[in-house]
Amino acid sequence: MKILFINTPEPDYLQDLTYSGLAKLLGPGQVADHPWNPHYHLPLRRYPRNLGGTSFSPPRIFTDFSHYDLALVGAAKPRCFQNYINIVNKIPASAPVVFVDGGDWPEVGGDLKRLGAWELYREAVGRRPFDLVFKREMVEGTPYPEATFPLPFSFNFDRLPRNLPAKLKYQVSFWAADSNPIRGKAIDILQDKFDCRDNGTFLHKEFRQFKRRGARYLTELAACTVVLNLPGLGWDTLRYWEVPALGRLMVSMRPRIAIPGNFIDGKEIAFCRDDLLDLVELCQRYLDHPGEREAMAMAAQAKARAQHSDLARARYLMDTVTKYI
Numbered sequence: 568m569k570i571l572f573i574n575t576p577e578p579d580y581l582q583d584l585t586y587s588g589l590a591k592l593l594g595p596g597q598v599a600d601h602p603w604n605p606h607y608h609l610p611l612r613r614y615p616r617n618l619g620g621t622s623f624s625p626p627r628i629f630t631d632f633s634h635y636d637l638a639l640v641g642a643a644k645p646r647c648f649q650n651y652i653n654i655v656n657k658i659p660a661s662a663p664v665v666f667v668d669g670g671d672w673p674e675v676g677g678d679l680k681r682l683g684a685w686e687l688y689r690e691a692v693g694r695r696p697f698d699l700v701f702k703r704e705m706v707e708g709t710p711y712p713e714a715t716f717p718l719p720f721s722f723n724f725d726r727l728p729r730n731l732p733a734k735l736k737y738q739v740s741f742w743a744a745d746s747n748p749i750r751g752k753a754i755d756i757l758q759d760k761f762d763c764r765d766n767g768t769f770l771h772k773e774f775r776q777f778k779r780r781g782a783r784y785l786t787e788l789a790a791c792t793v794v795l796n797l798p799g800l801g802w803d804t805l806r807y808w809e810v811p812a813l814g815r816l817m818v819s820m821r822p823r824i825a826i827p828g829n830f831i832d833g834k835e836i837a838f839c840r841d842d843l844l845d846l847v848e849l850c851q852r853y854l855d856h857p858g859e860r861e862a863m864a865m866a867a868q869a870k871a872r873a874q875h876s877d878l879a880r881a882r883y884l885m886d887t888v889t890k891y892i
Contacts, residue, residue, distance in 0.1 A: 568593060568885075571635040571658070572600045575647035578612070580805060581669025581703050582641035583619030584721050588881030589639075590621040601629050602650060613781035615805055618723050618877075632657040637888065640697070643670035643677070645684040648691055655694050663698040663892045665884075667718060671801035673706040675715060698892055701884060704801045705825040716887055717825035719803045721880045722812040722871055728786050731813065736790040737766040739850045742779060743806070745770035746799035749820070749843070753797055756846055761854070766791075789813040792860070793850050798822070808875055811835070811867035816860045818849050827883070828874040835867035 570593065572586055586607060589598045600607055603626045607619045632638075638658045640651045658664065670678025676688040701718035705711060738761040743750055754770055757763045771777050779787045788794060794810045796819035803824060810817040811830065821838040822829075830836035837853065839846050853860040873879065 568597065568636045569634060570598045571632060571638045571662070572598050572641060573639065573647060573651045573654070574600055574602070574604055574641040575644045575650070576602070576604050576606060577644065577646065578606075578616040578618075579642040579644060579647075579669055580615065580618060580720055581667060581718065582644075582647070583607075584723060584877045584880065585639070585641060585667050585718075585884065586619045587621055587723050587725075588721070588877035588879075589884070591878045592881040592885065595621050595624065599627075599629075599635070601654070603627055614726055614785065618726065629654075633659050635659070635662050638662050638664045640664065640666045640691075643668045643679055643688075645679065645682055645687055648679065648684070648687040652687065652691055652694065655691070658695075663888065664695060665699045665701065665888060666697040667701045667884075669703045669718075669720075671704060671799075673704050673709050675700055675702060675712060699888060701887075703803050703824075706802070707823045707825065714891060717827060718880065718884065719822075719824065719826050720805055720808050721875050721877045722808040723877045724812065724872065726782070726785070727812065728782050728789070730786075732786060732790040734790070735792045736787075737792065738762045738854060739768070739793045739795065740766050740788070740791040741768045741795040741797070742777070742784075742788075743770060743797070744799060745772055747797065750797050750799070753795060753843055753846065756843055757795070757850075760847055761850065785809065785813060789815060791815055793818055793853050795819070795846075795850075808871065811864070811871040811875070814864050814868040816853050816864045817867070818846070818853070828870070830867055830870060833863075835863055835870055837863070 608623045672678050679685050679688045700715040702715055703719055705717040794815050794817050796806045796817050802822040818837045818839055832838040837849050839849055
């Protein structure tokens with residue numbers, strides 16, 4: 568199957584993970600990024616803005632779209648939708664069109680509304696409705712159009728650092744952006760507990776405040792005994808997939824979105840209460856019981872590799888497309 572992958576060059580985690588997974592599954596020659604995205608073919612960005620990078624291919628100019636079997640609109644971003652609208656009439660009627668919505672808003676295409684570009688979404692579906700939608704923030708209890716399926720983030724194991732630390736350096740960490748009031752509540756609770764103050768557990772207002780960046784961020788995360796995860800602008804976070812992939816124990820609020828094959832509480836992850844009243848107790852428990860902690864962390868890592876890699880997400884996407892179209 569040849570896929571026309573309509574994208575935006577700005578970082579979009581779900582778009583980039585989807586491209587990487589499809590290129591691994593089908594071969595990079597079968598997934599044509601339009602427009603040609605240099606960040607998929609050249610080492611121009613560091614983690615996590617390099618999630619879509621696969622292998623080098625030269626820039627290409629598209630003139631004929633008739634030989635593609637599937638068209639995929641990769642992001643709920645204005646530039647991506649404008650790129651799609653520019654060529655929608657050239658996509659053959661026989662090729663289904665799939666929308667991958669990695670936005671934070673629960674509504675399909677809602678990030679375009681947030682970004683002041685809702686007219687692009689309306690124009691796109693007015694010209695040709697999507698055959699399938701894959702939605703990252705598919706919130707529980709929210710009605711969705713028929714043929715809408717969950718597609719949360721994943722982990723690109725090609726980005727796993729080769730030399731992870733052999734020893735744990737930190738007790739409990741939460742290195743995150745100030746994007747949700749629940750995160751501030753967690754910092755208030757943890758600030759003077761464990762080694763949180765010393766390891767830099769505070770909310771970062773700006774990206775430049777992050778001392779741990781790129782691959783070093785993953786290496787440092789792997790040196791944490793327990794890692795906390797809380798929702799930001801959306802329920803789904805990269806951290807939710809990074810921590811298990813690194814083989815560390817995660818304490819998290821349970822995401823209120825559809826996640827096929829989610830981690831199991833008490834076996835692969837520790838879910839805390841939404842009011843965080845048991846947060847300190849849970850962290851202390853897993854600090855005090857290393858055998859239980861490490862068994863859970865290893866089980867989560869195995870599930871992450873088997874079910875929550877970018878390749879696994881690509882298989883799920885293509886299986887769903889094949890089944891419903």
